[in-house]
Amino acid sequence: MPEEMKHGMACAEFDALLSDALDGGGLSSDRQEKFEAHRRVCTVCGPMFAEAQAGQQFLQTLEEVEPPAYLVHNILAATSGVESRRTVSADGRTAPLVERAREWWDSFFSPVTSFVRQPRFVMSFGMIFFSFSLALSIAGVKPADVAKVDLRPAALRHAYNDAQIKVVKFYDNIRFVYEIESKVRELKRANAPAETAPAYQQDVPKERKNNNDTSGQPDQRQDRNYSQEYNQPMLAALNGPPAVTRTTNRRLI
Amino acid sequence: MDDAQVVGLLVRRCISGDAAAWEEIVQRYHRRIYNVCYRFAGDAENAQDLTQEVFIKMYRTLNTYDSGKGAFMTWVTTITRNLLVDHFRKTKSDRVTDSLDSIPSEHEDAQPLSERIADRAPPPDASVQSRETREMVHLALQKLSPELREAVILRDLQDMDYREIATALRVPEGTVKSRINRGRAELARLLQRTYRQVI
Numbered sequence: 001m002p003e004e005m006k007h008g009m010a011c012a013e014f015d016a017l018l019s020d021a022l023d024g025g026g027l028s029s030d031r032q033e034k035f036e037a038h039r040r041v042c043t044v045c046g047p048m049f050a051e052a053q054a055g056q057q058f059l060q061t062l063e064e065v066e067p068p069a070y071l072v073h074n075i076l077a078a079t080s081g082v083e084s085r086r087t088v089s090a091d092g093r094t095a096p097l098v099e100r101a102r103e104w105w106d107s108f109f110s111p112v113t114s115f116v117r118q119p120r121f122v123m124s125f126g127m128i129f130f131s132f133s134l135a136l137s138i139a140g141v142k143p144a145d146v147a148k149v150d151l152r153p154a155a156l157r158h159a160y161n162d163a164q165i166k167v168v169k170f171y172d173n174i175r176f177v178y179e180i181e182s183k184v185r186e187l188k189r190a191n192a193p194a195e196t197a198p199a200y201q202q203d204v205p206k207e208r209k210n211n212n213d214t215s216g217q218p219d220q221r222q223d224r225n226y227s228q229e230y231n232q233p234m235l236a237a238l239n240g241p242p243a244v245t246r247t248t249n250r251r252l253i
Numbered sequence: 254m255d256d257a258q259v260v261g262l263l264v265r266r267c268i269s270g271d272a273a274a275w276e277e278i279v280q281r282y283h284r285r286i287y288n289v290c291y292r293f294a295g296d297a298e299n300a301q302d303l304t305q306e307v308f309i310k311m312y313r314t315l316n317t318y319d320s321g322k323g324a325f326m327t328w329v330t331t332i333t334r335n336l337l338v339d340h341f342r343k344t345k346s347d348r349v350t351d352s353l354d355s356i357p358s359e360h361e362d363a364q365p366l367s368e369r370i371a372d373r374a375p376p377p378d379a380s381v382q383s384r385e386t387r388e389m390v391h392l393a394l395q396k397l398s399p400e401l402r403e404a405v406i407l408r409d410l411q412d413m414d415y416r417e418i419a420t421a422l423r424v425p426e427g428t429v430k431s432r433i434n435r436g437r438a439e440l441a442r443l444l445q446r447t448y449r450q451v452i
């Protein structure tokens with residue numbers, strides 16, 4: 001069928017001209033005639049034309065959406081770190097008071113709060129607190145014991161040394177666990193697609209000088225496509241936590 | 254000065270550390286990038302995160318932009334597109350489970366071609382200009398394969414020409430045209446099926 005000519009035009013040629021015909025690029029009158037004739041008689045290309053045309057018209061109903069007013073602020077905070085000098089948004093409207101108040105609030109606290117509010121850091125702080133209390137209880141410190149503490153210097157020194165040994169042992173164990181964890185993470189990272197992890201986790205500003213990509217292209221990978229994942233279904237799951245940029249705290253507000 | 258010269262100057266000022274120039278670039282392009290991300294990813298939250306990532310990437314690689322090799326917008330679109338690919342791969346596992354959406358995916362398609370032709374999509378005239386239609390079109394767009402989706406977004410929503418799209422996607426122009434055709438047609442088919450369920 002592909003080679004079949006209908007009114008002087010093969011289906012492949014019709015297909016190649018279809019987008020030009022719909023986009024108003026204009027076909028030469030001779031071609032236009034053959035194109036129309038082929039469209040009328042071909043049972044494949046005719047419906048294809050109608051569907052493509054309908055799809056194009058559907059797409060044209062979609063209007064431009066308005067980005068949130070704080071987006072520019074967030075972008076600047078995540079890149080140059082320089083506050084926007086404009087209080088009026090691009091289309092001339094001033095940002096709503098609530099939004100401006102939130103921006104002001106964010107600008108005060110975002111370096112700290114957005115960091116603390118990220119789930120994995122909340123977990124880390126929890127872990128630090130937990131391991132401290134654990135260390136203290138291993139070291140034998142209990143609130144009830146405080147009253148009974150022997151305050152003679154020799155006894156103190158003895159208790160201190162004793163506690164220190166326990167704490168050091170405990171932290172050696174913890175360190176061992178962390179070392180294993182980080183090795184596992186390294187292995188995962190080595191297996192995961194190379195580009196994902198470092199691109200998001202580095203601190204962004206002031207890194208321009210380190211970039212030695214001078215090709216004028218934003219990315220060197222020529223073969224970036226959506227279907228690559230089908231070859232590596234397992235690795236996709238090993239990409240680590242989803243990228244959380246610094247100003248995504250609005251999710252938690 | 255034409256637009257390309259203005260942008261070229263902004264980029265140079267920005268590389269030399271001019272924060273105001275960077276803000277100007279952000280002001281100029283954020284709306285466009287946000288719209289591409291919104292139509293591709295489907296929701297405002299992902300669109301915001303992705304737009305932000307695009308600018309972070311731009312900020313870090315601005316010194317690699319070579320105005321001799323193409324328009325700034327094409328360069329920006331390439332960055333956006335690469336991040337959309339990453340986003341798509343990353344969220345793939347989440348999407349496998351959400352098969353309860355209103356619009357059936359193309360894989361459930363068991364309808365013969367003859368039947369599809371028989372009841373063509375309702376004509377997109379004044380009656381379909383409603384908000385509901387736009388929402389359905391937006392939802393249907395999410396059901397397209399990412400290759401077809403990005404092609405129709407860049408062509409029909411961003412009004413880029415074939416050559417610019419081919420450069421941004423790094424595929425031949427013929428491939429771009431074919432994807433635009435298939436993307437539009439597939440979208441119409443998805444919507445016509447949805448309309449049939451609704452009516």
Ligand SMILES: [Zn+2]
Pocket residue numbers: 010011014038042043044045046
């Ligand atoms: Zn044909």
